[in-house]
Amino acid sequence: MVLLESLLVQEAELSSQMQELKDTLSGVHVQIAELQDVNRNAPTYNLPNETLSAIFEAGLSETQHFSARFRRLFRIERKAPPASFEILVSAVSRRWRNVALQTPQLWTELDINVAKSMHHLYDLYLYRSKMCLLDITLTQCNILKKSDVDTDINFKQHLERLIPHVARWKKFVIKHAYIHSPSTALSALTHLYAPALETLEVDFGSSQRPFMEVFSAGAPRLSYLTLIGVYFRPPAESIKSLKLWRHGEKQFSHAEFKQFLQPMSSLTHLSIDSSVLPGTTHSPIELPSVTSLNIVLGIVSVDSFSDGTLRFLDLPAVETLTVQGSTYNLLSVFNQYHRAYPVVRSLAIIYSYYREQDTPAATTLNFITLFPNIQDVVFQGADPSPLLHTLYNRRSTDERLWPHLSAMTITPAERVKVSVKKQIWADVVKFVGNRVQLGIPISSIKLSSEIVERGSQRQQQKLREQVTLVEC
Template sequence: MQQHQAVADARIAAARVQAEFMRSSHRQTHALPNEILAAIFEAGSFEEWSRQKTFSVTVSHSRRWRNIALHTPAVWSTIFMKMAPGLRQIDAYLERSRACSLDIRMSVSYVEWFSRDFKEERELFARVLVHADRWAWLTVTMPDNRQLSSLIGPLRNVQFPRLESISIRSTHNYGDEGMDLAIFECGTPVLSSLCVSGVAMPQCLPLAIALTSLDLGWMPHPLSHDNFRQMVLASPLLRNLSLYGEAVDFSSHRTIEIPSLRSLRIRGFSGEVGHFACRVSGPVKSLRMPVLRSLVLVEAWGQFMSDLVQACRLHDGFPTLQFLDISSTEISYVDAYFLITSMTGIVHVSLPGRKILDHSHTHSVLRQLSKKHSHGMDLWPRLRTITINEIDILGGQILLDVIQQRIARRQPIDLVRSSSFRTILVFDFHWLGDHKRTLYFTLFKFKPRSILTPVNDMPLDLPLQPDQNVDLSYDGSMSVMLRRETRQCGQCHEVSLSGSNKQKLFEFQQSVTSSVSLLVNDI
């Protein structure tokens, strides 16, 4: 008897140890307040989950988690219909979300489209459509524009009082009939973002009064000039416009003024190479944008880019334009000059690297900026930031010339960065190999005091003398990273060094000043 009691006591003790271990291992999670867990669950609900690990199963990890999730309606407000969940699951989401606004998302891949008839998706869509008064976001992406048109057809006569964002995309064109996107007939009074691609949109008249962002991709039938004009005139708050070059019929070249537009993005390509390439000059010729600050040109090549540059020359100017992105374009040396002179107020420019079709045009803009022009004319005198894609040896040399000339003219380039990083690092110039090259990195002006952080050392506050320049030369054992930061003491910069030569680190610490041109030799 005593032996059995001892065995039972040992099992109880082991169970207590195991329970205590489990409580300890999850103590940090269990100690989180309910509000924090609810916020975590809500953030996770926006992500798409696999069939093996669904969101509803994950938040049911424990009774406490499940209770918190069930009492947080916003957790159930995002409904994904890619995996074709059953009607019971859709009903559960609709019930648990209570009165919350709904985010409806459906994304169908080409493989899924090829092997299914989407009858179940139509039933699910019809079930969710009953709650149209709660829809706030709608995202539908399908390969077949005919299937897409059939799916969204029932939306034609429904009111969406809360709908703020619509994104409807078709990635393939399988016919031109019966694909009109006319879901605005009953009104979307608070619609602020509209993205349409692959389906025809005949009109969107005064039903998009609150529209602030408009993205029109490729369409089977371009939107007529008059309908587009009526659309933008009915949207006095429109700030961001993205257009496939021929999404709108601009052939008449009649002027359309968009007084509130701040950002314009023009795409010159859609679909397979050479198949849907189009003119990108139409929007520039027809649109008047008195407060435009940002212009992005995407995949504009050859003659299409030349036509756009000529349109810019004939334009009445872009007096407020500060940001220009031509990183995915191809522009000739001559066109680069006319582009620069037609946009004189540029502060930030994003340039193409070596991965473009015609390598002779890779550095056309940099070459114009490095050239000494007649009559003492300065190109882009306000330019402060350059973003550039992957660069080669020639590009590095031209970039060096540009920076040196800017320093001499007291118009320094504050920051040069890679398109894939927040700043350009020395090891981005790996193509130098055994070549000896000199590269300048010019920082923003420091505040009177800044922070220097050598790798593996504590941050060191340094008194800096204002308005001084010091050139520092180091060998290949050094790597240098420049980073801009904002701290409580104000705007400052952090310079991180790595290398085995502690003496050179010390010399750098003693020599750094308020405006630094860092000279790196023999990388």
Template structure:
């Protein structure tokens, strides 16, 4: 009997323990099922994301299209300086494996570089220069065989050459000189003496087969002589001796020339221009004349291919002497600028302009004037000057605030005349830019725009006794008088732009004059173009 009761107790105990075990198992099963459900949901979401990414059109883009996008992301000259690690194309290699592969396999992404050497007083100069050299070597290696565009800046921020030995410059030159056969565009901002080294002396024309464009801050380095492809040249000349040794044939192959000249003599300028017979575009900035006033050459300098000319002179007399010496039959764009208050558009200068135009027999399409209008110049003389520009299509008048207004009430009224054609100033004019200095009324400006934007067209059947027919004898032909289409006015008058809304113009730009604001622009920014811009 006792044994039976013990068996029953054991059975009950077993059942109780088994029931608790079952409950624990059920709880564990519930937890696992919840985990399974959660994992399943995460899996499905991840699967959807992977599917979406794999089907993304961006990832399906061909490599060539990515290369085009990358090129559009780059500056013309990516900067290599102490703060260049976050700039393209280096940044492109940090995004993903494919972008890195594409960037490293696109040589022209690495073929342009603007190298900025720190000032000698910079903190940790040696370390910074070492980083710049490493980055330069990386660019040159990754560019493979692509033509190189190199800009090298080795001046301090004030534009003056550092006083210490340019050991850092020599090291950078040692990096880029072995690649001279790939140089295509070259810009050096450094003293001339720094370029005349043992390494550069060994360069010859055979080492520069691709070099097309050169910008130098200080003279004409000897290693450029004989470069077979050189066509664009920009020089800052502090003294004539830096260019006296240049053979005549060197100037004859240049098509785009920009001269920024200190301490000049006009005969030296004329010597260069007379030899530059292939020029298509030329810009000359003259600062300080030599103390020696030598007699000028008398032969006319004929430049048959020149289409664009920009002259910045330090005096009206020098500007007049230059114009009296030149003949340019292909000239289409002329820019005249001042470097001092000594340049004024006066009677003698207008006479030189008219003689230059008659001698050249050129077709001037664009004229920019940035010189003061002489107070002694009569309206009739100025009107005759513009009346002679019968082919002019675009006129730009730039004024300095310290000068008297160039465009005034009477001159604007003279431009308003549309009949007879012989009295019309610049009958082909379609674009004009000038400043509003309160020297004319709003009504006069509106009358000018209305008259020139919708010039009179004679009626097909004029009546002999009508007013229009009496004046119709001298009415301009619609083919001879071009409607004004674009006008740019810089004005301090508020709400001025609303006056032009209903006028028949394709383009209107009214800019409100305001206090000048200074923008913080990095001084280490590279050149914005590989070409020499004129003006």
């Protein structure tokens, strides 16, 4: 084990040296290009510096967006990422380098691997960004090492380098951190004043999860807060969006949860793990400002939800509800608490794979009545059959369900059987036809092409006559 840790330290040091050599090599490339006069005939040669600077800024933004999207689509995590955009444009020619160095917006993103020793590039970014606001990410890429004293020391050292610039922090992120003693390693955050901080994201898997005060001197612009496996208490008055997930067994007590949430008077979007709270009997916590709720039910048995977050949240103003979990768990959980959501207009059910389970018709019917004013529904990977069956089995003498429903979207999970897609198509055809007969036709149906192709040309044509059919 000692040998492994020694090799990992050597790897980190060599990676740091390689990055410094790449920066030096960029300067050499610039000098060679100037001596060989290879750029004089380039179309950009006569562009004004201001235009070139604007192009660099636009290019940086597009590159960051594409790289993030590319990694999400293909789940790519590079151990040795290619040279960053700002380094590349700085290596084209002496003029480009001068323009890049005089464009501080190019140098505002610091992505720091805390498993590595610090090197001069961070100081260069801090210097070249001048007075621009900073987006800072501290990542512990070397997860094999987990938490130890060295990691805590590294965190403290990086924070000491960054804290003199706290007035410029716009976004501060800690990802995949395995900290031995969070309250010690991150104690420097406790009394800071961060006047420009808008986004705070903290994700770590330490066995210790203290309830820490951070930025107690003030963070007046803090609007977006994400806490995964840790419970920080920053200034809460301006927070509009909160994502709160837990790792392991640690949960809020009801008193801690109430103390944490109630100061968030501006909170409009809440994304929460349903198991954040333990099963106890207490009065509901009202959050009257929340209009959008994203709740994660997970994939475990519904029995685990007999008590928890949904029991204690009173959300009278929620208009948009997103549930991550199976349709079966969704119906069971919301029926168990039987709290009505009369203001909800949009419902989305997101699940990673298809899971069909028998659900009593009475359970589905009761669920639908909890959301009387639904206007659009999305099934993303989740099983739509219980809701579709209940909706298309209505008669003209029955109470009308979801009379305001105007749009529905259904996309199946990956690797769903052909028989399932055929059944979804048949259910959709019945549902649309029934709504026409009841005099409350739906306006549009959005289906994946995998589902649409299960219907014959005649069926597709008839459906298009009854509703606007969009393939996705």
